Amino acid sequence: MAPDRAVTDRNGDQMQQEVxxxxxxxxxxxxxxxxxxxxxxxxxxxxxxAQPPQALGWQLIMLGVGCGVLVLAERMRRAEVTVLELTREALREKGGAVLVRMDQIATVNRGVFAFKPSNGFVIITHAPQPLQWNPGLWWRVGRRIGVGGVAPAVQAKYMADVMQAILTEGADSQP
Known part of the structure; x- marks a missing residue:
């Protein structure tokens, strides 16, 4: 396990947690x-x-989609150095940016028919979260946070299991 580290969340509070x-x-x-x-x-x-379609509109669409995919590839290249860490307090990026605090999570779903990234899982929160995306690793839309994509299934499954255990533990300790 990784050593404890102090990380600052969005509110400027210090979180010192074991990963x-x-x-x-x-x-x-x-x-x-x-x-x-x-x-x-x-x-x-x-x-x-090289071989443009007859209609100028289709050529512009192909150029736009092609350039968009190249921009996406560059964003993914930059984003893939990110590491997600789970602590008892929050799911965060290694640099300290908090994706979601544990008390904001309603459920964790990694079922076959869940709308989730490949090899990953989806987190459903109690309230909508700001839109954010880290191509290939995680996305956040409304109440859903998807983790996975190019991440190994073993790591994502373990993280989902640990999150579920923390949530169950927290639910059991409440009256």
Whole structure:
């Protein structure tokens, strides 16, 4: 286990917590995901310029989507160095940015039919959270936070199990 560290949350409060579980993207998965996005974006831009469709609108759409996919690949390349850490207080990024505090979580779902990232799980919160996205690792929309994507399934499953245990423990201790 990782040593205790002091981390500042959004309110400026110090949180000193032991890291119980981590999720990070592996090198091979990162390279594969980024390569696929770069190839897709490159092929779309190439086709739009080398053999453009008859209608100018379709050419602009292909260029726009191709450039958008290339921008997404670059965002994913930068974002994949992020590591998620779970403590008894919160799920946070290694740098200290808090994704969600444990007392804000209603449920953790990693079922087969859950709307979740590949190899991951989804967290349902009590109240809507601000929209945020770290391509390939996590996203947050409304009351849902998805963790997974290019992260190994073993790490995500372990983190979800630990979160569920903390939530169950907290529910048992309340009157």
């Amino acid at each position: 119980l579980a981590t999720v990070s993207a592996t090198g091979a998965r990162r390279v594969m995901a980024i390569t696929v996005l770069v190839l897709l974006g490159g092929v779309l831009v190439y086709i739009a310029l």
